[in-house]
Amino acid sequence: MTAQAHSSTPSSAPADFTAARPEWLDGLWLILPTLLIVLGMMVVPLIGIVVVSFWTQTGFDILPAWNLDNYRVLFTEEGALYRILIMKSLWMSLTATIAVVVLAYPMAYFMAFRIEKSKLIWIILLTVPFWTSYLLRIFAWKVILGFNGVINSGLKFVGFIDKPLEFLLYNPTAVTITLAHAWAAYAVLPIYVSLEKIDRSYLEAAQDLGDSKWKRFWRITFPLSLPGTISATLLVFIPTVGDYITPTLVGGTSGIMIGNSIVTQFGKANNAPLGAALSCIMMLAITLAVCAFLAAIGRKRLKAADI
Amino acid sequence: MAAPMISLKSVSKRFGTFAAVDSASFDIAPGEFFSLLGPSGCGKTTLLRMIGGFERQTEGDILIDGEAMGIRPPNQRPTNMVFQSYAIFPHLDIAENIAYGLINRGLDKASIAKKVAQALDMVRLSGLGNRRANQISGGQRQRVALARAIVCEPKVLLLDEPLGALDKKLREEMQIELRQLQKSLGITFIFVTHDQEEALSLSDRIAVMARGQVLQIDTAAALYERPNCREVAGFIGNMNFFEGRIVSIAGGVAAIEIAPGQHVRVPATNGAAPGETAIVAVRPEKIDAVATAPQGSDNVVSGRALAGSYLGDRSLLLADWREGTAPISVSLQNRRSAVDADIFTKDAELWLTWPIEAGVLLKN
Amino acid sequence: MESLRKHFNLLSLFAVLYLAFLYVPVLLLPLFSFNDNIYVTLPFKGFTLKWYENLMANSALQAALWASVKVGVGVSIGSTFFGLLAARAMTRYRIPFRRGIYALIMLPLVIPYMVIGVSTLVILRRGLDVDLSLWTVGASHVLITVPLSMLVLIARMEGFDRSLEEASRDLGDSAWQSFRRVTLPLVMPGIVSSLLLCFITSFDEYLLAFFLAGSEATLPIFIFSSLRFPSKIPDVLALGSLILMVSIVLVVFAEWLRRRGVSGSDSSVL
Numbered sequence: 001m002t003a004q005a006h007s008s009t010p011s012s013a014p015a016d017f018t019a020a021r022p023e024w025l026d027g028l029w030l031i032l033p034t035l036l037i038v039l040g041m042m043v044v045p046l047i048g049i050v051v052v053s054f055w056t057q058t059g060f061d062i063l064p065a066w067n068l069d070n071y072r073v074l075f076t077e078e079g080a081l082y083r084i085l086i087m088k089s090l091w092m093s094l095t096a097t098i099a100v101v102v103l104a105y106p107m108a109y110f111m112a113f114r115i116e117k118s119k120l121i122w123i124i125l126l127t128v129p130f131w132t133s134y135l136l137r138i139f140a141w142k143v144i145l146g147f148n149g150v151i152n153s154g155l156k157f158v159g160f161i162d163k164p165l166e167f168l169l170y171n172p173t174a175v176t177i178t179l180a181h182a183w184a185a186y187a188v189l190p191i192y193v194s195l196e197k198i199d200r201s202y203l204e205a206a207q208d209l210g211d212s213k214w215k216r217f218w219r220i221t222f223p224l225s226l227p228g229t230i231s232a233t234l235l236v237f238i239p240t241v242g243d244y245i246t247p248t249l250v251g252g253t254s255g256i257m258i259g260n261s262i263v264t265q266f267g268k269a270n271n272a273p274l275g276a277a278l279s280c281i282m283m284l285a286i287t288l289a290v291c292a293f294l295a296a297i298g299r300k301r302l303k304a305a306d307i
Numbered sequence: 308m309a310a311p312m313i314s315l316k317s318v319s320k321r322f323g324t325f326a327a328v329d330s331a332s333f334d335i336a337p338g339e340f341f342s343l344l345g346p347s348g349c350g351k352t353t354l355l356r357m358i359g360g361f362e363r364q365t366e367g368d369i370l371i372d373g374e375a376m377g378i379r380p381p382n383q384r385p386t387n388m389v390f391q392s393y394a395i396f397p398h399l400d401i402a403e404n405i406a407y408g409l410i411n412r413g414l415d416k417a418s419i420a421k422k423v424a425q426a427l428d429m430v431r432l433s434g435l436g437n438r439r440a441n442q443i444s445g446g447q448r449q450r451v452a453l454a455r456a457i458v459c460e461p462k463v464l465l466l467d468e469p470l471g472a473l474d475k476k477l478r479e480e481m482q483i484e485l486r487q488l489q490k491s492l493g494i495t496f497i498f499v500t501h502d503q504e505e506a507l508s509l510s511d512r513i514a515v516m517a518r519g520q521v522l523q524i525d526t527a528a529a530l531y532e533r534p535n536c537r538e539v540a541g542f543i544g545n546m547n548f549f550e551g552r553i554v555s556i557a558g559g560v561a562a563i564e565i566a567p568g569q570h571v572r573v574p575a576t577n578g579a580a581p582g583e584t585a586i587v588a589v590r591p592e593k594i595d596a597v598a599t600a601p602q603g604s605d606n607v608v609s610g611r612a613l614a615g616s617y618l619g620d621r622s623l624l625l626a627d628w629r630e631g632t633a634p635i636s637v638s639l640q641n642r643r644s645a646v647d648a649d650i651f652t653k654d655a656e657l658w659l660t661w662p663i664e665a666g667v668l669l670k671n
Numbered sequence: 672m673e674s675l676r677k678h679f680n681l682l683s684l685f686a687v688l689y690l691a692f693l694y695v696p697v698l699l700l701p702l703f704s705f706n707d708n709i710y711v712t713l714p715f716k717g718f719t720l721k722w723y724e725n726l727m728a729n730s731a732l733q734a735a736l737w738a739s740v741k742v743g744v745g746v747s748i749g750s751t752f753f754g755l756l757a758a759r760a761m762t763r764y765r766i767p768f769r770r771g772i773y774a775l776i777m778l779p780l781v782i783p784y785m786v787i788g789v790s791t792l793v794i795l796r797r798g799l800d801v802d803l804s805l806w807t808v809g810a811s812h813v814l815i816t817v818p819l820s821m822l823v824l825i826a827r828m829e830g831f832d833r834s835l836e837e838a839s840r841d842l843g844d845s846a847w848q849s850f851r852r853v854t855l856p857l858v859m860p861g862i863v864s865s866l867l868l869c870f871i872t873s874f875d876e877y878l879l880a881f882f883l884a885g886s887e888a889t890l891p892i893f894i895f896s897s898l899r900f901p902s903k904i905p906d907v908l909a910l911g912s913l914i915l916m917v918s919i920v921l922v923v924f925a926e927w928l929r930r931r932g933v934s935g936s937d938s939s940v941l
Contacts, residue, residue: 023764023765024765024767026764027759027760027764027766028764028766028767030756030757030759030760031756031757031760031761031772033753033756033757034754034757034776034817034821035772035775035776037753037814037817038775038779038814038817041791041810041811041814042778042782042787045787045791045793045794046782046790048790048793048798049789049793052793062797103692106682106685107685107686110683110685114682114683114686120926124922124926125690126693127922128918128922129693129694129696129697131871131914131915131918131919131922132697132700132911132914132915132918133875133891133911133914134875134891135877135895135898136700136894136908136911137696137697139700139898139907140697140699140700142898143696143700143703144699148710181692181693184689184693234781235780238782238783239783239784242783242784242785243783243785244785244878245877245878245895259783262785262789266789266792266882272793276790276793279789279790282783282786283782283783359841360840361837361840380840380845381840381841382840382841382842382843382844387841387842388838388841390834390838391834392834394834394835394837394838396835396838396839396853397857398853398856407839407842407852408841408842411842412843455842456841456842459842459843
């Protein structure tokens with residue numbers, strides 16, 4: 001096989017090349033295992049959950065009786081809780097996402113434009129906090145904000161307060177702060193990559209054509225960083241809507257999100273069809289929110305940003 | 308020609324209706340330095356890559372040393388390639404790069420080492436064997452790529468614009484080296500380039516390509532002196548064109564009316580017939596420009612000077628001869644002390660003359 | 672003075688504050704892990720290593736840690752292998768529906784784990800009656816890490832000149848030899864990044880494991896259940912600090928490896 005390189009292997013070239021195996025078939029074989037994983041572990045389950053969402057739970061059994069009851073419930077009096085939870089989840093994720101992106105952008109800008117040497121050190125510095133367990137990162141905020149937490153015990157120790165402040169933990173604001181911290185790296189890195197890619201001569205050209213630094217930022221830098229900023233936004237928003245850990249640990253009763261109630265349906269409440277319907281509604285809500293977001297940015301700018 | 312080393316049998320590469328290479332058929336002799344010349348996108352690289360086995364032809368077949376290649380992969384073909392980017396493996400040093408193909412031929416370590424040393428010596432890189440690609444210059448990288456391909460002793464060496472990335476001076480040096488190497492090794496070279504000067508100076512024969520088609524295959528001199536179509540004439544060197552109609556053919560000379568009442572004469576070609584439209588092509592250096600009406604010249608066209616430029620060894624003159632046609636360019640050797648200085652003044656009246664055999668008759 | 676003013680401005684101040692915001696909560700954990708107080712509260716009472724000693728004796732914790740390592744290693748190897756094949760198909764072949772296939776493989780990145788978790792649970796339990804185990808956790812982790820691996824490796828494969836592979840074929844390599852002798856060494860930094868990224872993602876994943884692990888707990892499941900019991904928290908803090916330390920060592924090692932490697936310029940050691 002190896003020594004044959006230039007020797008005369010008997011030549012029997014097929015005259016008809018359509019008979020030869022097309023090259024892309026090899027490529028398809030390579031990607032097939034991955035496709036099967038995605039089909040088996042995602043597409044089939046997603047179809048499954050949509051189907052189950054139209055079924056009914058009676059006692060311990062799920063009846064494949066097709067109906068819209070699970071969805072109808074959401075529009076009745078007793079479904080008000082779910083409606084509120086979905087809206088609240090979207091709202092909390094949105095605030096957290098805005099907080100994350102707004103805080104991350106200047107940091108990314110700093111890394112892209114102010115750091116000249118050893119950018120990698122900064123990237124590592126930024127990611128190290130994310131090497132602890134996600135759970136413990138969330139828990140750290142419980143430690144900080146809790147009834148006997150760092151802030152309360154600290155303030156008490158120095159004598160600022162007598163009684164612990166109770167408004168710190170177990171509310172939507174605590175969830176937002178915690179999410180903003182937990183997802184920071186997911187926002188900084190894509191924005192940084194976008195900014196880093198910008199050809200510095202564009203900026204010089206803009207200034208040469210009369211832009212002030214501030215104007216230059218809004219006319220050149222920001223539009224060109226849109227791809228990273230948009231992916232940062234989506235990368236944070238989508239998973240946080242369905243988050244379970246954060247609201248459970250720091251949300252309290254006022255801070256629970258739709259994810260908590262889905263878990264309840266599959267667990268304690270033992271109503272998988274309703275849980276399935278809630279999951280579908282959540283995905284739908286996320287999809288709509290994302291579409292609305294992209295529509296707000298506008299097709300023209302999306303095209304210009306090459307997404 | 309002896310049994311050809313390479314024989315292309317109506318080789319095509321089509322993507323839907325677009326033909327990157329359209330039914331190329333020609334032979335290349337053993338030991339020939341053969342160039343594929345054309346503007347970018349003309350299909351020359353695709354053709355080379357099909358010979359090397361990197362792309363499959365959609366029709367036809369390629370014979371190398373009498374053997375049909377079909378869709379054999381590159382590792383089963385008696386060819387080696389010098390890539391445009393050189394493709395020196397960055398994770399291996401220079402010696403390992405050169406040994407790369409030898410290892411596949413099942414040679415023992417000692418003879419590989421010997422061959423590598425010889426190859427390094429041949430391309431004057433002895434002592435650099437343990438450097439990496441990013442530690443040597445562009446010209447050295449080019450020579451490594453060459454050595455790496457040549458040690459495999461291919462029947463045909465394929466070179467894809469190998470000098471394109473080098474600066475002008477280095478390129479000229481490498482051209483000479485390449486030519487010497489080819490002569491001493493006696494390997495068939497197929498050389499792809501868009502640089503006509505490079506092709507003219509290096510090649511035994513050149514195939515000029517455009518839009519996937521091979522327009523003309525000939526020696527450098529023949530391509531320059533006797534192009535077979537307007538495209539070849541225009542691509543190689545500079546050329547002036549006069550469009551007109553053949554009015555008569557007599558004694559091997561055709562008379563063409565290029566403007567009402569104005570005729571030029573040119574050697575007739577096979578198949579040309581009176582009444583057809585035709586093009587007369589004349590090289591700038593074959594035209595003389597004078598300030599007074601000449602007597603007894605074969606062809607005379609009067610005109611006006613548009614612009615002139617002094618280029619040291621020669622002067623270039625642009626002259627208008629008829630409204631609505633491209634100006635004629637004339638290249639005048641500065642050998643004589645006095646090329647008529649007057650004719651370079653803008654709007655100066657002048658006469659352009661050239662002998663019959665200087666023109667080439669082309670089909671329109 | 673001039674240079675000082677140049678370096679000290681609002682943006683730099685913000686960057687420092689931002690890093691503080693990121694680090695302070697995370698650094699509290701190792702700090703409290705040495706505090707001689709069962710309650711995580713100020714003021715510090717005294718230095719102790721007893722929480723670390725407790726780790727040695729905590730068999731449930733060790734079992735969970737071992738389970739997570741097993742799943743993580745399996746997932747990172749599996750995902751990197753499939754990701755490598757997929758990345759090659761994406762970068763080197765003209766496969767039909769390329770964009771569609773790419774989007775489909777990337778889709779798990781933008782679907783909440785909650786949804787993936789419950790739907791996989793429904794299919795496995797109600798549809799196929801598969802017993803939940805670390806295998807089911809691993810399978811779902813492969814689903815969410817394969818896109819990461821593919822992304823990293825596509826970036827790496829696009830980063831080097833395609834004619835390098837052609838050259839090796841030209842010099843007599845078969846397709847497999849060419850892959851082994853040229854592609855693999857050049858992609859190696861990407862493979863290391865992918866292994867790390869997939870391992871960490873799997874090792875840290877809670878929701879999918881929560882739905883799909885059955886009776887065997889992975890480390891995040893163990894940690895989450897421990898957080899409800901204040902008495903167990905110091906142990907968890909000690910464990911978290913150890914994980915952080917090992918992670919840092921791992922990152923530094925990977926970075927060192929990358930610098931030693933060939934001219935790789937990607938910084939995908941996230």
